Amino acid sequence: MAFFSNLLSPGLRYSGLSWALRHTLQKNKTTILMFHQPEAVFFDKALSELKKRYNIIPLSLLIKSLKNKTIKIPERSIAITLDDGRAENLRLLPVLEKHNVTVTIFLISGITDTMQRPWFYAVKDRQFKKSLKEMSDSVRLAALKRYGYEQDQVFEERIMLNKKEIQSMKESGLVGFGAHTMTHPILPRCSDSKAAKEIQLSKIAAEALTHHPCSVFSFPNGEYSERDIRICKKAGYEAAVTLDTGFNSKNTDPFRLKRISVPDSGNISEFLVKASGAWAFFKVLAGKQKRTRRHSGL
Numbered sequence: 001m002a003f004f005s006n007l008l009s010p011g012l013r014y015s016g017l018s019w020a021l022r023h024t025l026q027k028n029k030t031t032i033l034m035f036h037q038p039e040a041v042f043f044d045k046a047l048s049e050l051k052k053r054y055n056i057i058p059l060s061l062l063i064k065s066l067k068n069k070t071i072k073i074p075e076r077s078i079a080i081t082l083d084d085g086r087a088e089n090l091r092l093l094p095v096l097e098k099h100n101v102t103v104t105i106f107l108i109s110g111i112t113d114t115m116q117r118p119w120f121y122a123v124k125d126r127q128f129k130k131s132l133k134e135m136s137d138s139v140r141l142a143a144l145k146r147y148g149y150e151q152d153q154v155f156e157e158r159i160m161l162n163k164k165e166i167q168s169m170k171e172s173g174l175v176g177f178g179a180h181t182m183t184h185p186i187l188p189r190c191s192d193s194k195a196a197k198e199i200q201l202s203k204i205a206a207e208a209l210t211h212h213p214c215s216v217f218s219f220p221n222g223e224y225s226e227r228d229i230r231i232c233k234k235a236g237y238e239a240a241v242t243l244d245t246g247f248n249s250k251n252t253d254p255f256r257l258k259r260i261s262v263p264d265s266g267n268i269s270e271f272l273v274k275a276s277g278a279w280a281f282f283k284v285l286a287g288k289q290k291r292t293r294r295h296s297g298l
Contacts, residue, residue, distance in 0.1 A: 018276035022053060022076055025277065029247035030062050030077045032257060033275055036084055038264040040091045046262075046271050047099045053272075054078040058102040060176055063216065063239045066254045073250075078275070079104070081241060081259065083180055083218055085112050085161045089169075096174040103175055105161075106218035106241075109205035110182030113162045115154045118184045122149040133221060137190040151183055166209055178216040179206040179237075188225045188295035195228055200235045216240065222259070225295040229255045243293055245280045256294075 031054070038046070050056055055074035062079055065071040082089055085107035096103060108118055123129045123144070132140050144150070161169075169175035179202035181187070187195050199217065206214040215238040219228065222243020232240050232255055239254040246258040262274045273279050 017278050018273055021276045021278055026054075026247055027075050029249050030057070030073055030079060031247050031275065031277065032059065032062075032079045032081060032241060032259040034241075034243070034259045034261045035080070035082045036264055037086045037088045038082075038092065040095055042265045042271075043092055044095045044098070045268055047095065047101055049268055049272060050078060050275065051099065051101075054275075056080065056099075056101050058176065059104040059216065059241075060102075062248065062257075063254060065250065066239070066252065069250060081106065081178075081218070084108055084118065084184075085166075085177075085180070087159055087161050087165065089161060090165045093169055093172060093174070097172065101174065104178055104216065105169070105175060106178045106180035106216075107166075107202075107206050107209065108160070108180050108182070108184050109202040109209065111184075112160050112166070112205075112209055114160065115156070115158050116152065117155055117159055119144055119149055119151065120184065121159065122153075123147065133186050133189075135189065137185050137194055140185070140189065163209055167211075170210055170212065177206060177210045177212070177214065178218055178241075179203050179214050180218045181220055184220045186221055186223050187219060187228045188223050192227065196231050199228065199231045203235050203237065219243075219293075222293045223295065224293065245277075247277065 054076045055078070057073065057077045057079055059079040059081060062073065065073050080101065080103040082103060082105045085105050089105060111118060120129055123132065132143060135143065141151070166177065170177070181198040181202045182205065183198065185194065185198060187198065190198065203214045217232050217237045217240040219240060219242055224242060229240065239257060241257045241259050243261060244256065244258045248258055252258070260274060260277055260280055262271055
């Protein structure tokens with residue numbers, strides 16, 4: 001799909017489809033974008049283009065508006081999030097300052113400020129990585145161990161943010177932080193006790209790292225079950241973000257906030273088409289992406 005995305009995006013952009021979506025489906029809703037490790041030059045260009053077309057707001061404003069319906073959200077609003085909390089995110093701070101834009105970074109709290117790495121970063125084979133996400137948590141960990149990776153493994157090069165970098169970003173007033181579990185398991189594949197531990201302890205760890213209350217959670221891989229939402233509520237979170245396809249209205253469940261995954265680099269046409277939601281809906285229609293990643297049961 002990456003090849004077709006690059007190929008088709010310019011045509012979709014200039015066809016007027018992205019414009020139509022911005023002024024219809026996106027007009028009175030909030031779009032949440034998900035980056036991971038965007039290149040600074042690309043991120044600068046992306047923010048420049050977004051500001052021409054949207055009103056960029058903090059994710060916290062959307063969450064407040066869902067709790068207090070009297071709080072107004074501007075038309076064609078967009079909130080920006082980054083998952084995992086990689087060290088490269090620090091390079092985005094001058095870009096955020098240039099554009100005066102606020103973002104939210106979701107920390108894998110148990111790996112942040114260490115020399116460890118998330119399991120998916122260590123696995124290079126895409127098909128193997130995909131199959132790991134479908135395994136039960138215990139089977140996944142056993143498969144990773146055979147592959148040569150263990151969760152507490154220490155590496156020579158640090159790839160995650162450390163506490164000093166987090167404080168620097170927090171002091172800018174342009175970066176908020178949320179939790180993204182302790183070790184990034186696929187929560188619906190976890191036992192009740194493992195899911196509770198990952199969700200609850202990641203909030204505590206994130207607050208220790210940021211010295212600030214952690215009120216929002218990001219489901220790894222966008223996958224969640226009703227059980228996981230119950231745990232989030234019990235842990236004291238105010239909201240959670242998914243990767244369910246769509247935009248967010250004043251009636252959206254704050255624990256099922258929809259997001260759109262966008263590229264960390266590449267051509268700006270692809271980025272704008274994906275930010276408009278056109279590509280996600282195209283994939284849903286083509287049967288290549290589920291409209292929701294919610295799991296029944298549990």
